[in-house]
Amino acid sequence: MPRTGERGGPLTRARIAEVAARLFLERGFDAVTVAEVAREAGVSSVTVFKHFPRKEDLFLDRTAEAAELLRSAVRDRAAGVDVVASLRERTLGLLDARDPLGGLDERSTPFFATVAGSPTLIARAREIAAELQETLADELERDAGFTGDAALFAAFFIAGYSTILVGTARRLVAGEPRSELLDAHRARFERLFAALHHGLASTAC
Incomplete structure (x- = not known):
């Protein structure tokens, strides 16, 4: 019972x-x-x-939320707004709100330390990244306004996002104060979106 x-x-x-x-x-x-x-x-x-x-x-319980954010960035963007701009707006919104998905909320250091200490969690985090990449690619395939290579674009975005999170996580776990990483963390995301915009400009409609 x-x-x-x-x-x-x-x-x-x-x-x-x-x-x-x-x-x-x-x-x-x-x-x-x-x-x-x-x-x-x-x-x-x-x-x-x-x-x-x-x-x-x-512990890694925000997969569904992350997937819905990706879908919304494609599906709900305003007319005339490309996918890169929409993803950028939502990503920077996460950073400004100190949302855990942005990688620098007040619980990020112990969270990342726990993940780093468990091979099981590390493996699952990689699986989640692959799942999110597939989610974004599928959404782009169904979007009439996107005419590029959906799988390639999704791979670049998810790999870039993951790389930034892992890099910041390592610095946090090493003891760097969260407050001192905010600007660098945001700047790396801006570089990611600049690269997506300039490198895939013709595919990010």
Whole structure:
């Protein structure tokens, strides 16, 4: 039988994710079991897996959000706005809002340190990047206003984004203050979009 008060829904999912993140940050991802997360969250292991099919997704839990941002950047851009400009606007918006997907919110240092300490999380992060690349390419293929090589463009963007995040993560884990990395982090993104614009100008309509 389910434990008292156990039920599905966004609140349960959020509680599980919060408990899991705290335990992983405190003890390391590989040292914590799903059963421990479930017990601490007051739910069953079955409920945990209902919301998070893989243990890694308890920590890397923003894949769906990232995928929807990519789709929206293509699908919902205003008339006359190319894909590069739309992606730039959304990316810089993440940075300005200190959103975790931008790579420099206040929890970034412990988050990146935890990922770096787990080969399992590193492997899953690479899989997620490949999934997001496919998501963007598929959306571009369906977009009538984009006439270039969707797969190539998506590969460049996701690889560039990942490279910037990894570079900043290494500096944070090495002990550099987050406040001192903000400008450099943003400047690298600007260079990425400049390269996409100038290097793929004819394909980013």
